[in-house]
Amino acid sequence: MDHLFSTGTDVLDLPAHATPAPEDERLPRHLYQRWADHYANAIRANVLGPHERMPSVREIRERHDVSHTTALQVLRELESRGLIEARARVGYFVRTQASAMPAAREPQKLVPFDADSGSFQRIGERIATYLNKARLVGEFKVDLGSAMPAPELFDASFLNRHAIALLREQPDLLVRAPSAPFTHPEFQAAMSRYALSFGLTIAPSGITATMGNSEAMNISLDALTQPGDVVAIESPTFYGIVQAVQARGLRALEIPSSPHTGMSPEALELALRNYPELKAVVVVPHLQMPLGATMPDSHKERIVQMCSRHGVALIEDDIYREFMEDPGVHRPCRAWDSDGTVIYCASLSKSFAPGLRLGWMNAGRWHERVQMVKFSRSRNMPMWPQLLGARTIGSPFHLRHLARLRQHLHRQREQAAQAVARHFPIGTRMSLPRGGLSIWVELPPAVNTARLYDEALALGIRIAPGDMFSSTDEYGHFLRLSCGLPFTPVVEDAYRTLGRMMHAQLDH
Numbered sequence: 001m002d003h004l005f006s007t008g009t010d011v012l013d014l015p016a017h018a019t020p021a022p023e024d025e026r027l028p029r030h031l032y033q034r035w036a037d038h039y040a041n042a043i044r045a046n047v048l049g050p051h052e053r054m055p056s057v058r059e060i061r062e063r064h065d066v067s068h069t070t071a072l073q074v075l076r077e078l079e080s081r082g083l084i085e086a087r088a089r090v091g092y093f094v095r096t097q098a099s100a101m102p103a104a105r106e107p108q109k110l111v112p113f114d115a116d117s118g119s120f121q122r123i124g125e126r127i128a129t130y131l132n133k134a135r136l137v138g139e140f141k142v143d144l145g146s147a148m149p150a151p152e153l154f155d156a157s158f159l160n161r162h163a164i165a166l167l168r169e170q171p172d173l174l175v176r177a178p179s180a181p182f183t184h185p186e187f188q189a190a191m192s193r194y195a196l197s198f199g200l201t202i203a204p205s206g207i208t209a210t211m212g213n214s215e216a217m218n219i220s221l222d223a224l225t226q227p228g229d230v231v232a233i234e235s236p237t238f239y240g241i242v243q244a245v246q247a248r249g250l251r252a253l254e255i256p257s258s259p260h261t262g263m264s265p266e267a268l269e270l271a272l273r274n275y276p277e278l279k280a281v282v283v284v285p286h287l288q289m290p291l292g293a294t295m296p297d298s299h300k301e302r303i304v305q306m307c308s309r310h311g312v313a314l315i316e317d318d319i320y321r322e323f324m325e326d327p328g329v330h331r332p333c334r335a336w337d338s339d340g341t342v343i344y345c346a347s348l349s350k351s352f353a354p355g356l357r358l359g360w361m362n363a364g365r366w367h368e369r370v371q372m373v374k375f376s377r378s379r380n381m382p383m384w385p386q387l388l389g390a391r392t393i394g395s396p397f398h399l400r401h402l403a404r405l406r407q408h409l410h411r412q413r414e415q416a417a418q419a420v421a422r423h424f425p426i427g428t429r430m431s432l433p434r435g436g437l438s439i440w441v442e443l444p445p446a447v448n449t450a451r452l453y454d455e456a457l458a459l460g461i462r463i464a465p466g467d468m469f470s471s472t473d474e475y476g477h478f479l480r481l482s483c484g485l486p487f488t489p490v491v492e493d494a495y496r497t498l499g500r501m502m503h504a505q506l507d508h
C-alpha cells in the first residue's frame, strides 16, 4: 500500500465531482483524517476498486508508521463516510460508488405470470396491511415511502391567489353543479392545447376531467371489463393499479418489465395470443412505477399496434411524463394510436397541485361509455379545480414550475443514490431513472424488505417494500425509495439507519 502514498499527488488530483463529503470540510485535520482522506481519494480515483479488500489495521499501522488507534480510526472514518464497509471476521472492503453501481437486474423470464386467485388475493392483503400500518403511524419522521414531491416544492401562494381570484370572479362557483356528464369547456380547451405541446392531437370534447389518475384508471377498467376478465399489467407495477384490478374481480396477468425499457413487448405478445379473456393492457410508459423505466418509442409503437390488432384496449397511465429530464422528446403511446385503441390518463396531482386531485383522460373509442361510467360513479369533477387548472396549465408560470421541480428532483435523486452507495450493503444494485420521484433498489437476496418495513416504521421511517408491487415472489429484497423530500441531514440519517438494519439482517 506504500505506493498509494508515494503517488498521492496523482490520486489527489481529482475531478470536481469527487470532493470529500461536506461534513469533513468542517473538521480539523487530525492525522487519522489525513490518512482517511488519502484512502478516500484513492477509492474515488478507482485506485482501490469496488469490493477490493482494504489494508488491515496492522498493515496501516506498519506501512504508515502510525499508532494502532490511528489506524483503526482511519478505517472507522472511511466507514462513516460510506466508502468502505466491515464484513464480520474478514476485514474492510471498498464499497461501490453511486455512479458505478450496477443497475437492478433485468427480468429473467419473458413469459406472462398468471397469478392464481390465492396469490393475487395475498398481494391485495399485503398492500392493505402496509397501508394500514402506515396510517396508524400517521406522521413519519422521514417518509421515503410515498412517491410525492414535498409540499415546499410547489408554489402554494400562486395557486391560492388564483383560487381566490376565481371565487371572486364567479361567486356562484361552489353552489352550482351540472346534472349531466360535464367537463368544463375551459378545462377541455386548456388540456387539448397542452396535449398538443407533447405530440397529441385531442379534440377538446374528447377530454374528461377525473378525480386524479386513479379515478381515470378505475373508470377505464369499469368501462372495459366484466368480473373474471383478464388485464395485463406491468410486473412490478404501481400498487394502486393492482388494487383497481382486484376491486373489480378481474385477473391480473403480470408482464415482465425491464427497469430500463418497461413492459416486454415479446411477453405481451404471448399474453395477447394466449388469453382470449384479455380485455385491457395497462402501461406507465414514462418513469414506470416502481422501476423508473421509460419505454423506447419503438416499443410504444409496437405495443399500440399489437393491442389494436387484437382488439384490446391499452390504458396509458402517463402521470410521470412531465418528470422526465427531457419531457419534450417523449411522446405518449397515444401518439401512435390511429383507431382509438388507447385510453390516455394523466394528472396534475404529482406535478402541479396535489390538493386539487385533478386528473383527466381521453378515452379513445370508449369515450361515450367512459363519460357515463364517470357520471354514475362520482358525478362530475367540481368546477373550481377545473377552472384553476384551465387558467394555469401550460402557462409560463406552470412551465417554469415544472422545470424547477425537475431540477430539485434531479439533485434529490443524485443525493439519494449517493446515500444508497454510502450506507447500503455491498451487492446492492440500483436503477437511477432519467427523471422522476423515486429510485428502485435491489438488495442482496438475504435482505427481507417486508421485515425492513416494520423495523423502519418503528423508528418513524417509511419505505415501500418490493412485494407491494407484484404477486410474484421476486421482489422480496427490493425497495422503492422516494426522492421527493429535500435531502437534509435527517434524511441522510434515515438512509444510514436503513443501511444498519440491512447489515443487521445480513449478519444473522
Ligand SMILES: Cc1ncc(COP(=O)(O)O)c(C=O)c1O
Pocket (backbone or CB within 6 Å): 147, 211, 212, 213, 214, 215, 238, 240, 284, 289, 317, 319, 347, 348, 349, 350, 358, 359
Ligand atoms: C403510476 C401511478 N399512477 C397513478 C398514481 C395516482 O395518481 P393520482 O394521485 O393522480 O390519483 C400514482 C401515484 O403514486 C402512480 O404512481
